[in-house]
Amino acid sequence: MNAPVLSQYEYTFQNIEELNGLLASIGAERALLKVLPKNANDKNQIYIAADFGVLFDDFDLTLSERGESTSLTKDRSAPGKRIPEAVFNDFAWLRCDGTLVPAKRVKAIIYTQYPEARLSGLQAADGSMPVSLSVAYTKQYGDAKRVLVLARLPLGRCVGIVCVGLTPAFAASVAALPGMPRASACKRLQLNTGSRYMLEMKLAGVLGRRLRGCRLDAYGQTLPFSGTQVCGYTLEHALGIIPNSNKDGDLYGIELKTHTQLKVTLFTPEPDGGLYAADFSAFMKTYGYRDADGDYRVTGIHRANEQCGKSGLTLRIRELHPGPDGSIQVFPYDRTTPLTPKLDRIDVALVAADGAVAASWSLQRLMNCWGAKHNEVVYIPATKVSNSNTAECAEGYEHHVTFGRTVMWCRDTTTERLLQAIEDGVIYLDPAPKLHATDASKNKRRAQWRVNDITKAAHALYSVVEMKTVVDAPADRRAA
Secondary structure (H helix, E strand, O other): OOOOOOOOOEEOOOOHHHHHHHHHHOOOOEEEEEEOOOOOEOOOEEEEEOOOHHHHOOOOEEEEEEEEOOOOOOOOOOOOOEEEEEEEOOEEEEOOOOOEEEEOOOEEEEEOOOOEEEEEOOOEOOOOOOHHHOHHHHHHOOOOOEEEEEEEOHHHOEEEEEEEOOOHHHHHHHHHOOEEOOEEEEEEEEOOOOHHHHHHHHHHOOOOOEEEOEEEOOOOOEEEOOOOOHHHHHHHHHHOOOOOOOOOOOEOOEEEEEEOOOOEEEEOOOOOEHHHHHOHHHHHHHHOEEOOOOOEEOOOOEOEOOEOOOOOOEEEEEEEEEOOOOOEEEEEOOOOOOOHHHOOOEEEEEEOOOOOEEEEEEHHHHHOOOOHHHOEEEEEEEEEEEOOOHHHHHOOOOEEEEEOOEEEEEEOOOHHHHHHHHHOOOOEEEEOOEEOOOOHHHOEOOEEEEEOOHHHHHHHHOOEEEEEEOOOOOOOOOOO
C-alpha cells in the first residue's frame, strides 16, 4: 500500500510530549483524544461517545434541533422525530504551520435512541478539511491509525487536530491516558496553563480595596455607573474587562460573579413552551393578579413539586415519552437514567392544577444557559455604600464598592447537577413578569432562577468548591 497522501492539517508526533507542547503553545487547558475507527469520516460522521455530556461539559455549544427527519434508510432516527444537535460556537482546525482555520459549522448530532453523539460539518470556512477525515482516505487507507484531538481553550473554544502515522510510543501514551468520566474510550489530556494562578494574581490587586462605582465603555474609557449592576461593572473595570453580554467566562475563561447577599440569581432564560410562549398576554391574565396600577403580575417562589400560593402553579421536571398509541405520556424526572437518551424528552414546566402547562423550559433552553460559562466560577462577595465624597458624587460616582478577599472558587458542574438542584428545591424560580394595562411597550418578561444561599447551593452545583482567601502576594505556585 502506498503511503497516505496527507494535507496541511495532519500531524505526526513521536511522543505525547510533542502533542503537549503544541497544545500548550495554543493556550489549551485540556484535550479530549479519540482513536478513530476505520469508517470515521465526514460522510459517516465521527462517533465520539454515547454520552453527549463528554462534549457539552467542556466546550461552548449551542443546542438546537434539526428539522423533522423523513428518510427511512439514511437517518438514524425514526421518521418524523426531531434530532437534537449542538453547534460549536468557536471551532477551528490547526494547520501544521500553526494557522487556526475557523470551521463553517461543526456540530454534534445527538441520536437519542442509540444513544450517541457524532461530529458533523467538518469543513473549514475555506472549504478545506483534514484529508484523513475524508471518505476517500478511509476507503483507500482503512488500516491507517488516526487520533482526533479536540483541545479545550479558554471560554470553551475548540481546536481540532488530527494525528496520523502513530509511533508505538505515541500510541502507547494515548492508550495510557485516563478515560473521560462519561466515556472511558475518550482519553483526557490535562495541561497546566496557570490560568487560576494568573486570575488570583489579578484579583489580589483588586479585592479589599475601596473602589468608585464605574465601568468601562466600548473604547476602554472610564464612566461613572450607579445602576443595579454596579458591583459587577466595577470589578470588570478594576480588572480591565470591557463589559459584554456574551455567555462565556470573564477572564482566562473563568466566570466572575459578584454578590452583595447570599441570595444569587444564576440565570434568567425565558420559557420557550406553554401558554407563556404561545400568548404572553393570556398567560399573565390567566395566572397573574392585578396590582394597584392595574397591571398584571406573576410572582411568588416556585420550588419543584410545591404549589405556589400566589400563582397556583407547580414547578415540575417532566419526562415526556411516547405512549403505545402515539400519545405523549408524562412521567416524573428520573435521575437514575442517563440524560442523553432523553435529551429531547425533558422539560421544566409550571403546571396548573388542571394539568395545563402555563410555561415550560426545554432542556436545551436551560442547557444553553448552563454550559462552559459555569464550569468554573469565582463567586466574589461585595459591599456597596453611598459615596460620601460630594465632589465625586457630582461627577456621577454615587457608590463605593469593596470586594471581600475570601472568595468561593467553584468548578466542574454538569446538566445533571443543575436538574437535581431544581428537583431538590435548591434552585427555585422567582418570576417577575409584568403585563402593562395600557402600554405593551412597558411589558416586562423576567424569569429569575435563584438560590437562597450560594455558599450552600454551590456544593450541589459543583463537584469542587474551595473557599480561598486572596492575599496581596499569592503563594508562588501554579494552580492545577
